[in-house]
Amino acid sequence: MPYVNVKITRDGVTAEQKAQIVAEITATLQRVLGKRPEHTHIVIDEIDPENWGFAGMLTTEYRRQAANNSPTTSDCGSDPQNPLS
Template sequence: MPYVNVRITRDGVTAEQKAQIVAEITQTLQRVLGKRPEHTHIIIDEIDPENWGFAGQLTTEYRKSEGSR
């Protein structure tokens, strides 16, 4: 039973995009590892950008600094 956890920032991702992510990850696991789609679980966690940090900053602050360059 494959379990895949995808974490993305919550900022405008549509239900259609999420469905595509689930479908394509499922297809990859089936093609590469021979896993059955009905046994494959994909979880998408959406994180508020102010709760995600990298490069020493919150995502919201990083994006502000990137926009000013």
């Protein structure tokens, strides 16, 4: 019985996105490990950004600093070093 716990920050993730996460993780476990989908459990925990720390600060402050240091909004992509972006 596989159990996967996914932790993400709570900020705009839709039910459709969560459903896709569950479906794709389940499919991966089935394909790679031969696990039966009806025995696979996926739990998504949403954490408020002010309750998650990254790089020595709260995620809210990290994101605020990253936004202030970005020259244009078009350059505001996901930060490969920050899984929360």
